[in-house]
Amino acid sequence: RAQSISSENLGERIPQPGTHDEIDRMVATLNEMIQRLEQSFAQLEQFTANASHELRTPLTILKGEIEVALQQSRNDGEYRSVLESNLEEVRRISRTVEHLFLLARIDANAITPVREPVFLKPLLEEIAKDAAILAGEHEVRIESALDDIPEAQGDTIMLVQLFINLVENGIKYNRPGGSLRLKLTAHGANAATGYPGIARVEVSDTGIGIPHEELDSIFDRFYRVDKQRARSHGGAGLGLSIAQWIVRMHKGSINVRSREGEGTTFTVDIPIE
Numbered sequence: 001r002a003q004s005i006s007s008e009n010l011g012e013r014i015p016q017p018g019t020h021d022e023i024d025r026m027v028a029t030l031n032e033m034i035q036r037l038e039q040s041f042a043q044l045e046q047f048t049a050n051a052s053h054e055l056r057t058p059l060t061i062l063k064g065e066i067e068v069a070l071q072q073s074r075n076d077g078e079y080r081s082v083l084e085s086n087l088e089e090v091r092r093i094s095r096t097v098e099h100l101f102l103l104a105r106i107d108a109n110a111i112t113p114v115r116e117p118v119f120l121k122p123l124l125e126e127i128a129k130d131a132a133i134l135a136g137e138h139e140v141r142i143e144s145a146l147d148d149i150p151e152a153q154g155d156t157i158m159l160v161q162l163f164i165n166l167v168e169n170g171i172k173y174n175r176p177g178g179s180l181r182l183k184l185t186a187h188g189a190n191a192a193t194g195y196p197g198i199a200r201v202e203v204s205d206t207g208i209g210i211p212h213e214e215l216d217s218i219f220d221r222f223y224r225v226d227k228q229r230a231r232s233h234g235g236a237g238l239g240l241s242i243a244q245w246i247v248r249m250h251k252g253s254i255n256v257r258s259r260e261g262e263g264t265t266f267t268v269d270i271p272i273e
């Protein structure tokens with residue numbers, strides 16, 4: 001019976017003899033294993049379905065735009081505006097693919113965390129500089145209040161990815177004329193015990209906020225608060241699940257506070273060692 005169970009019929013179980021002996025226990029153990037496999041397969045199928053969906057939507061938009069543009073001849077300005085719109089969809093697709101690729105590597109345990117000294121102040125300054133273009137497009141002002149703190153230990157590339165995700169969200173889900181504030185402080189160092197403390201990064205925006213009842217879900221894969229709005233803002237709902245994984249990898253914590261219509265603050269604590 002065990003030999004006949006494959007990925008095709010993972011819902012089946014081996015009949016339990018009920019004899020309370022070694023065979024009985026072995027059957028129970030095998031059945032538990034089959035159940036775990038069944039769950040993993042279901043998760044994998046769900047992930048593939050979600051990923052395909054996230055890629056299909058921008059591709060459909062892209063195809064439609066190109067088809068309409070080709071229906072008749074257009075002037076330079078019209079071609080330009082179609083290309084600009086195409087580019088936006090292509091950017092969306094490549095962001096989603098990058099996130100999916102990273103998640104696949106995370107799931108396959110294919111990422112070996114690097115531990116190197118990370119100077120968070122220049123790292124955040126660089127991110128703020130790079131985010132200026134996106135901020136300009138959304139008419140959002142970026143403010144920074146970054147203390148000179150001791151170096152943390154971690155993976156620079158991963159930490160950059162983490163803070164880019166938070167900063168981009170703070171800009172995307174903001175309002176025109178709003179602001180995004182980056183704050184870096186150190187806390188809890190204790191010379192007597194030798195505890196070096198934590199580095200705290202706060203990313204605050206003056207945007208749309210997140211409803212209280214949704215706060216627990218936003219770190220789930222593919223989760224978006226307002227499906228329509230998030231769609232037009234270009235997210236596949238993967239950024240925060242990746243952010244959370246990166247924080248865990250650094251043995252840190254990430255928390256969110258938000259008020260609808262007023263804004264959101266993400267707080268990331270990373271141990272300094």
Ligand code: ADP
Nearest residue numbers: 169170173218224225230235236237238239240
């Ligand atoms: P996305 O790529 O869709 O932005 P994320 O995983 O980064 O995905 O975020 C999940 C959802 O949480 C978003 O779709 C959005 O609804 C909500 N969200 C994230 N950050 C913010 C923020 N700063 N302000 C308001 N809503 C946010």
